[in-house]
Amino acid sequence: MALPKMTMAELKMQWRQLFEQEPIVDQRRFLERRIAYRLQELEWARTHAAKLEDNRVRIDAFVEKGTIGPRMRNGKPMPGSAMVRHFGGEDHVVTVMTNGRFDYRGQCFTSLSAIAKYITGTPWSGPVFFGLRAAKAKGNGDE
Numbered sequence: 250m251a252l253p254k255m256t257m258a259e260l261k262m263q264w265r266q267l268f269e270q271e272p273i274v275d276q277r278r279f280l281e282r283r284i285a286y287r288l289q290e291l292e293w294a295r296t297h298a299a300k301l302e303d304n305r306v307r308i309d310a311f312v313e314k315g316t317i318g319p320r321m322r323n324g325k326p327m328p329g330s331a332m333v334r335h336f337g338g339e340d341h342v343v344t345v346m347t348n349g350r351f352d353y354r355g356q357c358f359t360s361l362s363a364i365a366k367y368i369t370g371t372p373w374s375g376p377v378f379f380g381l382r383a384a385k386a387k388g389n390g391d392e
Contacts, residue, residue, distance in 0.1 A: 252281045260284065267291075270355055274347050279329065321381075332361075332379045334368075341368055343379065 252260065260280045264272045267287045272280055326332065328347040333340050343364055344352040351358045358364045361375025369378075376382040 252285055270352070273344060273352060274328070283329065326381065332381070334379050336368055 252263075255263065257275075257277060257280075260277065261272050263284050264280055267284060274280070321327065321330075326345045328345050330345045332343045332345075334343075335341075341353070341364075343358075343361065346352055346357070351361060351364060353364045353367070358367070361379055361381075362373060363375070365373035365375045365378035374382070
């Protein structure tokens with residue numbers, strides 16, 4: 250069924266099937282665009298499965314260097330953006346919600362730093378942990 254012809258209830262059901270969580274916003278245009286994009290991702294992955302493993306090394310290198318990441322506005326990640334951090338042998342995905350909060354595995358957090366602490370068990374700068382900002386060098390070089 251074409252997304253523009255779906256009811257909001259059908260769109261939300263499609264979202265739940267694709268993202269395995271409740272929709273993060275209640276805006277038709279946003280849901281249609283994200284669902285369409287996700288369907289394209291899945292279809293592309295299905296048709297290009299052989300190339301994915303070869304590209305994984307290059308993608309990982311980009312992520313580690315921080316050359317790709319969430320869309321930003323005024324120095325903050327825009328709603329709907331997703332940030333990925335590989336830590337402790339697994340990928341941790343955080344989605345920016347429209348209310349300025351962050352979704353991590355179905356839990357709502359008020360800051361990236363709170364999520365970084367939740368993941369690592371130690372205090373972290375959230376923007377540094379998720380690669381939005383570089384860590385400041387400690388010391389003055391005289392040590």
